[in-house]
Amino acid sequence: MDLRKAAILALVQAVTEFLPISSSAHLVLVRWLLGWDDPGLAFDVALHFGTLLALTAYFARTWTRILGLGIGWRPQEPPRSHPDRDLHANPRLLWFLAAATLPAACAGLALQEAVETHLRSPFVIGSMLVAVGIVIWQAERAGQLRKELDRLPFAGALAIGCAQTLALVPGTSRSGITIAAGLFLGLTRQAAARFSFLLAMPVVLGASLKTGLDLFAADRPAAPELAHLAVGVAVSAVAGYAVISVFLRYLQRSTMAPFVWYRLTFGIIVLVLAGTEL
Numbered sequence: 001m002d003l004r005k006a007a008i009l010a011l012v013q014a015v016t017e018f019l020p021i022s023s024s025a026h027l028v029l030v031r032w033l034l035g036w037d038d039p040g041l042a043f044d045v046a047l048h049f050g051t052l053l054a055l056t057a058y059f060a061r062t063w064t065r066i067l068g069l070g071i072g073w074r075p076q077e078p079p080r081s082h083p084d085r086d087l088h089a090n091p092r093l094l095w096f097l098a099a100a101t102l103p104a105a106c107a108g109l110a111l112q113e114a115v116e117t118h119l120r121s122p123f124v125i126g127s128m129l130v131a132v133g134i135v136i137w138q139a140e141r142a143g144q145l146r147k148e149l150d151r152l153p154f155a156g157a158l159a160i161g162c163a164q165t166l167a168l169v170p171g172t173s174r175s176g177i178t179i180a181a182g183l184f185l186g187l188t189r190q191a192a193a194r195f196s197f198l199l200a201m202p203v204v205l206g207a208s209l210k211t212g213l214d215l216f217a218a219d220r221p222a223a224p225e226l227a228h229l230a231v232g233v234a235v236s237a238v239a240g241y242a243v244i245s246v247f248l249r250y251l252q253r254s255t256m257a258p259f260v261w262y263r264l265t266f267g268i269i270v271l272v273l274a275g276t277e278l
Helices: 003-018 023-034 041-058 060-070 083-089 093-118 122-142 154-168 174-184 189-218 223-251 257-276
Strands: none
Touching (some): 003 023, 003 174, 023 257, 041 189, 083 189, 122 174, 154 189
């Protein structure tokens, strides 16, 4: 794999990880359509690490507040218009996030091998792109879109965490299914996306550590691969940070409709292409 391919795959990861259109689907399909080989576990770790850096950089102050409030320390409240203002009215959010992480963590450990073996076909990916697109559309229509995170109950956080387990199936989109769950619970679009991204940090960290341990147990990357790994980390981190910022600002004034139409169109194209390969 050359550096150009590494940069393209890292950019695809950054954009599709945070937008509700499925990073796993796009990475698999880009390689499938272009005939590229799987870059391997080391590059997968690099992409996850870059994604984690983007989340950490963007939500560093938010996590400081969540951690402080969770252990009983009251940090200075931000201005009324600041998006973190609602955290101070829900100081248990740290424990809500911890509980919401457990379903996906348990499902990932139990089902990862089965998912990677049996559910990476274009038919599965195309079907999930369409199905979850319809779910997001229904969530937009059914959700009241009034609640901020200060009104998210424990049961609601756990429900979003359970929805996150579906993201194990390629084509689902972790952000897409968790944002949809938040909308069904009445959260505003931005609040649903913020909770989704906050919930992503422990999940991405856990996935990175597990993949890294698997890699270490198998073999260490050769020296010529280090440049590819560096490009993967840098591009996915920088582009990921930009995507988070733009997407959250977008949700303040606009709907999820463009992503629904994209998923439906792309999913149908994938299914047609997969059918022609038979």
